Amino acid sequence: MIRKLRTGTFHTGMLLLSLLWLGPVIWVVVMSTRTFDDIAANGLGSLPHSFTLDTYRQAWVDGGELRALINSLLVTVPSVLLSLALAAVAAFALSRYRIPGRRTILLLMLAGNLLPPQILLIPVQKFSELTGLYDTLWALITVQVGFGLGFYTFVLHGFMRDLPGEIQEAATIDGAGPGQIFTRVMLPLTRPALAALGALSFTWIFNDLLWAITVLRTDDRMPVTPALLALQGQFVSSWSVIAAGTVIAAVPTVAVFLRFQRHFIGGLAIGAVK
Amino acid sequence: MTDVSTIAETPGTTASTVAGAPRRRRRSNRLSPLLVAFVLVPFAVESIWVFWPALQGFWFSLTRWDGQTPPEFIGVNNYVELAGDATFRGALLNTVIWLVLFGGLSVVGGFGMALLLQKERRGVGFYRAALFTPVVFSLVVTALVWRVFYQPDGLADQILRTIGLEHLIRPWLADPQTALYAVILPALWRQIGYVMVLFLAGLKAIDPALHEAARMDGANGWQRLWYVTVPQLKGVNAVVLSVIVIDSLRSFDIVWSLTKGGPYHSSELLSTYMYSAAFQSLRLGYASAIAVVIFVLALAVILGYLVRAFREEA
Numbered sequence: 001m002i003r004k005l006r007t008g009t010f011h012t013g014m015l016l017l018s019l020l021w022l023g024p025v026i027w028v029v030v031m032s033t034r035t036f037d038d039i040a041a042n043g044l045g046s047l048p049h050s051f052t053l054d055t056y057r058q059a060w061v062d063g064g065e066l067r068a069l070i071n072s073l074l075v076t077v078p079s080v081l082l083s084l085a086l087a088a089v090a091a092f093a094l095s096r097y098r099i100p101g102r103r104t105i106l107l108l109m110l111a112g113n114l115l116p117p118q119i120l121l122i123p124v125q126k127f128s129e130l131t132g133l134y135d136t137l138w139a140l141i142t143v144q145v146g147f148g149l150g151f152y153t154f155v156l157h158g159f160m161r162d163l164p165g166e167i168q169e170a171a172t173i174d175g176a177g178p179g180q181i182f183t184r185v186m187l188p189l190t191r192p193a194l195a196a197l198g199a200l201s202f203t204w205i206f207n208d209l210l211w212a213i214t215v216l217r218t219d220d221r222m223p224v225t226p227a228l229l230a231l232q233g234q235f236v237s238s239w240s241v242i243a244a245g246t247v248i249a250a251v252p253t254v255a256v257f258l259r260f261q262r263h264f265i266g267g268l269a270i271g272a273v274k
Numbered sequence: 275m276t277d278v279s280t281i282a283e284t285p286g287t288t289a290s291t292v293a294g295a296p297r298r299r300r301r302s303n304r305l306s307p308l309l310v311a312f313v314l315v316p317f318a319v320e321s322i323w324v325f326w327p328a329l330q331g332f333w334f335s336l337t338r339w340d341g342q343t344p345p346e347f348i349g350v351n352n353y354v355e356l357a358g359d360a361t362f363r364g365a366l367l368n369t370v371i372w373l374v375l376f377g378g379l380s381v382v383g384g385f386g387m388a389l390l391l392q393k394e395r396r397g398v399g400f401y402r403a404a405l406f407t408p409v410v411f412s413l414v415v416t417a418l419v420w421r422v423f424y425q426p427d428g429l430a431d432q433i434l435r436t437i438g439l440e441h442l443i444r445p446w447l448a449d450p451q452t453a454l455y456a457v458i459l460p461a462l463w464r465q466i467g468y469v470m471v472l473f474l475a476g477l478k479a480i481d482p483a484l485h486e487a488a489r490m491d492g493a494n495g496w497q498r499l500w501y502v503t504v505p506q507l508k509g510v511n512a513v514v515l516s517v518i519v520i521d522s523l524r525s526f527d528i529v530w531s532l533t534k535g536g537p538y539h540s541s542e543l544l545s546t547y548m549y550s551a552a553f554q555s556l557r558l559g560y561a562s563a564i565a566v567v568i569f570v571l572a573l574a575v576i577l578g579y580l581v582r583a584f585r586e587e588a
């Protein structure tokens with residue numbers, strides 16, 4: 001009896017909490033399908049009295065979300081691949097060979113990632129102007145790679161360090177050099193960690209706002225996160241279009257999360273348990 | 275770390291241990307150029323985009339600079355000005371409030387949720403997923419979701435009206451009294467699920483036998499929580515603490531998307547003040563000084579984190 005009551009309380013409470021978490025999201029999705037007139041007449045807080053998908057067309061075409069999504073992918077995909085590749089080779093060398101000063105190098109790289117980005121904003125902007133990269137997607141890609149590297153290296157180092165040494169030893173005896181050991185032996189074994197970091201870094205880079213508005217200026221080159229802020233200025237009080245734009249901006253990361261769910265959560269946990 | 279870092283030292287068969295000695299000497303004498311490149315290239319990339327800019331940031335904080343003419347060295351004048359700048363002091367106070375409320379409540383909330391949802395039972399997967407959903411959204415998306423919620427006649431007002439509290443209704447984001455808290459709430463909404471996942475991972479790693487033993491000794495639920503669970507989570511706590519403090523000091527996106535620090539700087543954080551000083555007022559030297567203050571605040575935490583990482587490595 002008491003047990004049943006407790007189970008009931010637990011589920012009621014948790015359902016309410018879940019509603020508190022999912023409610024605002026569902027509300028925005030519903031709102032994105034309402035017409036301008038409906039919202040004007042009934043207010044933002046009312047239940048829908050209309051249904052339209054034209055809001056998505058407006059956000060997608062007139063609001064420039066399509067262009068922005070393409071920009072986001074053009075930045076995110078190369079950034080993720082490049083930073084993971086660089087982090088993997090660094091982690092490999094630092095974890096499997098006696099590189100002089102390897103511990104200092106590793107901690108220095110991690111410390112770089114923990115710096116507050118504010119200290120870097122002005123110098124990075126000036127440096128990108130100096131190199132002619134300012135206001136190009138390349139500037140954003142290189143910044144994202146440079147800033148993320150330290151953390152990825154640290155996590156991959158922890159992972160590679162714990163792999164058994166016998167396989168590498170056997171490969172060495174068979175005459176394989178470090179390059180072959182890396183590509184043929186270590187990389188396949190590191191795949192789970194790479195998948196986790198890949199999913200995580202995809203969302204981090206895709207969701208970034210600060211670096212984008214620091215090294216980019218032209219509206220046409222903005223990725224989707226800053227573009228969403230611009231959309232808000234462009235469609236003032238057209239709340240259903242803004243809601244549609246919000247949904248569009250959220251879909252890619254939600255998709256990556258659903259596809260790589262286990263890796264994603266595992267990736268977050270790597271840092272915690274290590 | 276040292277004993278697994280080289281294959282030569284890895285405990286293996288007797289043969290390889292014997293063979294290990296000369297190989298180790300050879301390796302320490304000359305590293306293959308490929309390995310040197312493996313370390314140097316990533317390190318150089320990070321140096322160009324992180325280490326060198328960070329050093330420049332400190333130098334700029336000692337200058338007056340509008341970004342057009344060359345920076346002019348003015349010593350510690352920027353810091354002197356900061357000390358007398360009411361907006362800066364407000365932003366510093368707000369950053370501390372942010373740290374305490376956002377940081378504190380997301381730890382309490384995340385830990386509470388992790389405790390409630392740690393046991394596998396029916397529905398738990400759904401609840402975890404629900405709490406975790408906002409973590410995958412960008413802070414700008416989060417901000418827009420909540421902006422709709424806060425709009426005059428939006429959901430927040432509608433709910434208050436339904437439960438008969440309409441006298442509380444106000445322009446949540448435009449009222450200097452509520453703006454900061456109206457921004458903290460969405461940030462918390464997004465962070466709690468993240469902290470929960472960290473704690474869930476930590477709780478999972480605790481040996482159930484410890485709880486069993488405590489139960490045998492007659493410890494009640496609270497005692498087991500306090501004397502078994504919390505001490506066992508020491509490692510996770512350190513990580514969560516660092517993550518929270520660093521995230522709090524970095525917080526920018528959500529404030530920028532909701533209020534830009536206004537109205538009248540009432541929701542200004544050091545990070546937003548630094549950004550507007552740099553890229554709107556074009557006071558690059560002054561903004562760099564604010565950035566150095568943020569750095570100093572973060573440094574304490576980073577050092578703590580590194581000391582821990584270092585101890586583990588050793």
